[in-house]
Amino acid sequence: MARLLILGAGIAGHTAALHARRKLGENHEVVVVSPNSRWNWIPSNIWVGVGVMTPEQVTFPLAPVYEKTGVIFRQARAVSLHPDGSEGVSRPYVMVESTEPGKAGARERLEYDYLINATGPRLHFDATEGLGPEKNSLSVCTAGHAAQAAVGLDEAVARMQRGERQTLLIGTGHGTCTCQGAAFEYLFNVEFELRRRGVRDKARLVWISNEHELGDFGMGGMFIRRGGYITHSRVFTESLYTERGVEWITQAAVKKVDRGEIHYETLDGRQESIRSDFTMLLPPFSGVGLKAFDREGVEITESLFAPSNFMYVDGDYTKKPYEEWSPSDWPETYRSPRYDNIYAVGIAFAPPHPISRPMFIPSGTPIYPTPPRTGMPSGVMAREVAFNIVDKMEGREGKTRTASMAKMGAACIASAGASLMRGTAVSMTVYPIIPDFQKYPDTGRDIHYTSGEIGLAGHWIKHLLHFAFMYKAKARPLWTAIPE
Amino acid sequence: MSTVRKPFEQSYYPPVPTPLTKALRTNWVWQFLRFLVINVRMLRMVRMH
Ligand SMILES: Cc1cc2nc3c(=O)[nH]c(=O)nc-3n(C[C@H](O)[C@H](O)[C@H](O)COP(=O)(O)OP(=O)(O)OC[C@H]3O[C@@H](n4cnc5c(N)ncnc54)[C@H](O)[C@@H]3O)c2cc1C
Numbered sequence: 218m219a220r221l222l223i224l225g226a227g228i229a230g231h232t233a234a235l236h237a238r239r240k241l242g243e244n245h246e247v248v249v250v251s252p253n254s255r256w257n258w259i260p261s262n263i264w265v266g267v268g269v270m271t272p273e274q275v276t277f278p279l280a281p282v283y284e285k286t287g288v289i290f291r292q293a294r295a296v297s298l299h300p301d302g303s304e305g306v307s308r309p310y311v312m313v314e315s316t317e318p319g320k321a322g323a324r325e326r327l328e329y330d331y332l333i334n335a336t337g338p339r340l341h342f343d344a345t346e347g348l349g350p351e352k353n354s355l356s357v358c359t360a361g362h363a364a365q366a367a368v369g370l371d372e373a374v375a376r377m378q379r380g381e382r383q384t385l386l387i388g389t390g391h392g393t394c395t396c397q398g399a400a401f402e403y404l405f406n407v408e409f410e411l412r413r414r415g416v417r418d419k420a421r422l423v424w425i426s427n428e429h430e431l432g433d434f435g436m437g438g439m440f441i442r443r444g445g446y447i448t449h450s451r452v453f454t455e456s457l458y459t460e461r462g463v464e465w466i467t468q469a470a471v472k473k474v475d476r477g478e479i480h481y482e483t484l485d486g487r488q489e490s491i492r493s494d495f496t497m498l499l500p501p502f503s504g505v506g507l508k509a510f511d512r513e514g515v516e517i518t519e520s521l522f523a524p525s526n527f528m529y530v531d532g533d534y535t536k537k538p539y540e541e542w543s544p545s546d547w548p549e550t551y552r553s554p555r556y557d558n559i560y561a562v563g564i565a566f567a568p569p570h571p572i573s574r575p576m577f578i579p580s581g582t583p584i585y586p587t588p589p590r591t592g593m594p595s596g597v598m599a600r601e602v603a604f605n606i607v608d609k610m611e612g613r614e615g616k617t618r619t620a621s622m623a624k625m626g627a628a629c630i631a632s633a634g635a636s637l638m639r640g641t642a643v644s645m646t647v648y649p650i651i652p653d654f655q656k657y658p659d660t661g662r663d664i665h666y667t668s669g670e671i672g673l674a675g676h677w678i679k680h681l682l683h684f685a686f687m688y689k690a691k692a693r694p695l696w697t698a699i700p701e
Numbered sequence: 702m703s704t705v706r707k708p709f710e711q712s713y714y715p716p717v718p719t720p721l722t723k724a725l726r727t728n729w730v731w732q733f734l735r736f737l738v739i740n741v742r743m744l745r746m747v748r749m750h
Contacts (some may be wrong), residue, residue, distance in 0.1 A: 455715035460723075465711065597750050626746035639727055644739045646746050666745065672726040674736035678743075700747040 218244050219610045221603075222311060222329035224295045224507075226251035226279055228259070228592050229563025229599040230335030232701060235692055237603040238288050245610050247287075248327060252294040252316040254278055256690050257360050260592060261683050263402045265363035266497070267370060267410045269635045272360035275683075277691060286692050292317040293325065295336065295505075298521065300556045301512040309558070331606045334528050334561040335599060338502035341391075345500070347474035348390045354474045354496040357403050366497055370407065373495040377416035383494040386479060388425035390498030392470025392584040397426055397434050398591070400499050402632045407497075408461050409634030417462075423491065424458065424465040425481065425498070427584050429576060431455050431465055435586035436572045439647050440660035441669045447660065450669060457633070457643075457671065466491070468576070470584045471498060484576055484584050502587070504528065504565060520555055528561035529554060532569035539574045544623030544653045546570065551602050551620070560602045563595035572651060593627045594620070594650060596701030623651035626666055630679040633671060642675030644668075 221237055223230045226249050238247045255276040264270040283290040293313040300309045308328040315323040340358050342349030349356060355369050356362040373383050387404040389397060404424055411417040424431075432438045432454030439450050458465050468484035479498075480490045504526025509518045522528055532548040546569040553559040561567075572588045598620040608615040626648035633641045646668050652661025660667070689699040706713045718726075725731045 452716065455711075456717060459706070459712040459715045460717050462712075593746070601750075620750065626749050628743040628746045641726055644742075646742050648746065648749065666742075668742055670735065670739070672735050673729070673732040674739055677732075677736055678739060 218246065219330040220246040220248060220328065221331045221333070221606055221610065222327055223247065223249045223333045223335060224251075224311065225335035225337055225563070225565065226253070226256060226290075227335060227337045227563065229337070229565070229595040230333065231256060231279075231690055232596045233333050233335060233562065233599040233603040234283075234288050235286060235696070236600050237607055238286050239697070240604065240607040241610060243287075246289060248289040248291065248329075249279075249283060250291045250293050250295055250311070250313050250327065251279065252292065254280065254292050254317075256282075258683060258686050258690070259358075260399075260679075262357045262360055262363040263399065263406055263632060264635050265360055266357040266366040266403055267406045267635070268367040269410075272364050275360050275687075277687065282690070282692055291315070291325070291327070295507055296324075298332070298507055298509040298559075299512075300332075300509065300521075300559060303510070303512055303514060309556075330558060331610065332559045333599070333602060333606070334507070334559070334565045335563050336505045336507065337564045339505045339526065340500045341503045342500045345391045345471055345474060347476075348471070348498060348500060352474065353476045354390060354479075354498045356499065357399065357497060358499065366403075369495055370410070374411070374414050374416055376494070377411075377419035380419070382419050382421065384421045384423060384492055385495040386423045386425055386491060386493035387497045388466075388499070389427050389586075390471045390474065391501040392427050392482075392582055393587050394427055394499055394501045395435050395587040395589050396499055396502070397428055397586060398589065398629065398631055400424075400426070400497070401434070403497055404463065405457075405461065405633035406635060408463060409636070409640070413636070422461075422463045423493070424463055425469050425471065425479070425491070426465075426467055427470055427586055428467050429484075429573065429585065430467060431458060433573055433586060435589040436647070436650065437574070437652055437661065439645070439662055439667050439669070440664060441667055442664055447664060453669060453671075468584055470582050474498065482578065482582055482584075484578055486578050486580070502564060504567075521553060521559075523567040525567060527567035528559075528565055530561050530566045532567070534567070534569050537570075542570055543655075544621075544649070544651050547621050547623040547651050549619035549621045550605065550617055551598055560606070562599045562602050564590045566590075590622075591627060591629055593629070593701060594622050594625055597625060600701055621651075623649050623653065625650055630675050630682065632676065632679050635676065635680075637677070637680070639673070640676035641671050641673055642679045643671045644675040644678065
């Protein structure tokens with residue numbers, strides 16, 4: 218009997234667990250460790266944040282699903298990895314700390330034969346003074362944060378209904394944030410909601426972000442064919458902001474969030490401030506801060522994890538300038554270079570470098586997006602890694618499956634207003650996710666597969682995907698027919 | 702929302718959609734066709750892996 222231990226039950230960890238369990242024989246174990254008792258379809262959090270969905274509609278309890286599928290579940294937080302075991306323990310293990318009510322803090326040693334780290338991001342609000350829902354700004358990163366944002370929005374709307382003018386500031390809360398797409402969705406859902414509630418004329422909406430230009434989204438933007446031109450996403454994004462009356466501040470690193478006033482620095486070195494009555498700023502992400510120890514108890518965290526706390530895998534982490542970046546720098550198997558039974562997928566793996574070009578102000582402050590790892594690639598790499606591990610556990614000598622973001626396409630639907638009759642969303646496809654300027658010298662991507670358009674159809678798809686992915690994550694009949 | 706575009710301000714330069722383009726974005730018949738097209742495009746991405 219062998220055991221696969223999966224840390225994290227988000228999009229990546231849960232996908233890996235369900236696929237591994239379905240493929241593995243009864244004689245093997247799949248164990249999932251996650252601090253949250255509920256699974257969250259994170260993309261729908263933006264709808265919780267404007268009050269059109271509740272946290273209960275975007276989450277469900279994990280335990281019954283794991284019980285049904287035969288996965289062993291520990292509601293706990295992984296604390297440290299011991300890939301060589303320790304004194305008196307010959308097998309590798311992970312030390313976990315329970316988060317279950319009544320048992321909170323109790324430690325347990327979970328041994329493994331194969332380990333997948335799918336712990337996603339730590340929401341690093343502390344990187345910016347005053348940032349975060351416990352301080353002076355709102356967030357939509359978790360269903361709970363989003364519910365709090367919805368209350369904040371209701372209060373701002375009430376003030377507008379009393380005739381007050383309000384400034385709403387939405388975007389990224391640090392110079393190295395990722396996930397601009399989520400903040401973009403929230404911005405346009407708020408804008409739509411203000412129109413629906415009849416107070417749009419009382420609102421000044423401002424976008425602030427660390428992108429070099431609008432439409433970058435952390436992936437250097439993209440080129441699409443439209444109206445007889447091959448056009449950068451910047452043009453369409455600026456068009457949407459203009460059409461919806463949203464002002465934008467780009468190339469900005471938020472430095473401090475006071476109640477009602479946000480201070481930021483720009484790429485050209487200016488120190489600026491803006492007043493805001495409602496502020497939703499995403500935090501930068503880092504790894505969750507797992508520690509690693511060798512058999513003697515000596516800390517080896519630095520050899521497994523990058524300074525960002527994301528885990529090294531089979532990427533090329535050599536420091537090189539933007540001009541020398543290559544698609545082949547990106548990992549294919551997500552296996553740790555140091556331990557061949559440890560893998561990291563989803564947001565938890567360390568990208569070799571950003572996708573957007575790094576920019577710094579003369580004082581050294583970085584102002585550029587770090588690379589997004591969205592739902593579709595996270596799910597695909599989790600599935601492929603799970604299949605590779607299953608082969609090894611079953612003793613099959615199969616061909617190793619790969620899932621490089623440089624050879625993978627992605628589809629993404631960004632909501633711009635939730636209504637079955639009047640809503641819109643931007644539907645995007647990109648191929649490959651990591652631009653390849655050797656193969657596609659002018660655009661970095663294949664123009665035949667890279668597309669973007671806005672319309673009601675996108676909203677219908679986003680809405681259907683909500684139900685489809687909730688259904689799939691519950692492992693209901695024929696769940697495997699729904700792609701990652 | 703109609704935007705007042707002032708010369709030399711940031712919103713002066715981007716292209717804006719014509720009334721027809723905007724109407725098509727929420728026109729049920731047209732959007733049903735786009736629904737099919739977008740689904741095909743997305744499935745092509747899925748098939749690549
Ligand atoms: C508001 C928002 C909207 C988004 N919208 C979209 C979208 O429309 N489309 C899209 O493709 N992507 C979207 N994304 C990105 C998408 O959510 C991520 O790509 C995806 O969640 C990454 O999956 P993951 O499994 O790596 O991380 P997560 O889904 O964050 O999962 C991490 C898991 O690890 C657990 N964990 C944390 N610490 C530990 C620990 N110490 N031990 C064990 N477990 C731990 C967590 O509880 C969680 O279960 C959005 C993100 C946000 C924030």
